[in-house]
Every structure is written in C-alpha cells, then in structure tokens.
Amino acid sequence: MGRSFARIRGLGFVMWHSRHELYHIMLGLIWAWVLREWWNEFNIRWIFLSAFASVLPDADHLLYFFTYGRSTSYTLKIREFLKTRQWRNLTVFIENGHKYNTNLSLHNYYVMAGLLGLSLLSTLVDWKVGTILFGAMLQHYLFDIFDDLLTLGSVNSNWKRWGRQ
Numbered sequence: 001m002g003r004s005f006a007r008i009r010g011l012g013f014v015m016w017h018s019r020h021e022l023y024h025i026m027l028g029l030i031w032a033w034v035l036r037e038w039w040n041e042f043n044i045r046w047i048f049l050s051a052f053a054s055v056l057p058d059a060d061h062l063l064y065f066f067t068y069g070r071s072t073s074y075t076l077k078i079r080e081f082l083k084t085r086q087w088r089n090l091t092v093f094i095e096n097g098h099k100y101n102t103n104l105s106l107h108n109y110y111v112m113a114g115l116l117g118l119s120l121l122s123t124l125v126d127w128k129v130g131t132i133l134f135g136a137m138l139q140h141y142l143f144d145i146f147d148d149l150l151t152l153g154s155v156n157s158n159w160k161r162w163g164r165q
Contacts, residue, residue, distance in 0.1 A: 020095070020147070021055060027143055028054025028136045035132060046132050053136035057144075060106040061098065074101055107158050112141045 032050035036042055069075050074097060081090035115138040122130030148156045 020098075021058070024054045024058070024140050024143065025051050027139050028052075031136050031139055032132065035128075035135070039128065046128070049129065050132050050136045053133045054140050057106065057137050057140045060104045061101070063106075064101070064104055068105070069101075069103060072103075101158075104158055107141065107144065107156075108162060109159055110162050112138060115141070 028050040029047065031054065032047045035046065035050075065075050065078065077093060078090065081087075081093060115134045119131055119134035119138060122128075122134060145155055145159060148154070148159075
C-alpha cells in the first residue's frame with residue numbers, strides 16, 4: 001500500500017513540475033474551442049489535432065537532445081538522470097533549465113512568421129486542418145515568449161536568430 005501511494009505522489013510531483021506542457025495543451029483546447037465557435041461546427045478530431053499541434057513545437061527539444069545538442073552539458077545531465085532513474089530530479093532540472101537552452105533551431109521569430117503566414121493562407125483557402133495545426137503551433141510559441149518574459153524578465157536570445165548558434 002505504501003509503495004503504491006508513493007508512486008502516485010511521485011506522479012503528482014512530476015505532473016506538477018511539467019505543468020508547462022499542460023498549459024500548452026490547455027491553450028490548444030482553447031484554440032479548438034475558438035475555432036469551433038467561429039466555424040459553428042464541431043469535430044472531435046479537430047480537438048485532438050489542436051491539442052497535438054499545441055505541443056508539437058516542443059519536438060525541437062527532442063531534436064536538440066538526440067542530434068545537434070547531444071554533447072552539451074544540459075543533455076548529458078538529463079541522460080545521467082535518466083540512467084539513474086531520478087525522475088524527480090530530472091523533472092525539476094528540465095523545468096528550471098529549459099528556458100536557458102538557447103540553441104534550439106526552431107524556436108525563433110522566423111518560424112513564427114512562417115506559421116502565421118501558413119495559418120492565414122489556410123484560412124483564406126478554407127483548409128480547416130491547416131488553420132488548426134498552424135494556429136495551435138503559433139500559439140505555442142507565443143505562450144513560450146510570454147513565459148520567457150515572466151520567468152527571465154526578457155525574451156530569450158534564441159528567438160532573435162535563425163537556426164542554431
């Protein structure tokens with residue numbers, strides 16, 4: 001009984017410290033709701049697509065972890081936590097350190113401008129899936145910039161350049 005309770009508490013701890021992703025999912029659901037109101041049409045697939053698209057830009061973190069950033073101290077520390085199964089330390093480390101990971105290639109204003117253009121184009125040609133997909137991804141980046149302002153006090157330098165350092 002005690003071990004099961006500890007696992008549940010551990011899961012709650014991990015979920016609390018990974019709430020940033022939950023915020024993205026909530027914003028994706030809000031985006032789906034706004035579009036449902038705008039189009040006066042309900043489709044359950046749009047809700048799932050919007051929730052998925054709202055976390056899709058964070059695949060850039062995985063790309064960094066497995067390819068061009070695999071030898072950085074940040075990635076090596078994450079691997080150490082994974083190998084030793086220190087889930088709580090891993091969660092807190094990622095929560096506190098991901099804002100200082102300034103070498104992500106897709107977290108920048110240029111990608112945001114492209115997503116805005118694709119979203120507007122999708123709206124013009126009445127391609128609802130594109131509007132949902134690109135709009136949810138764009139709101140992900142907008143939330144990240146807002147979170148940078150709250151957390152760091154300024155916009156992360158990552159946003160102001162194209163590609164990697």
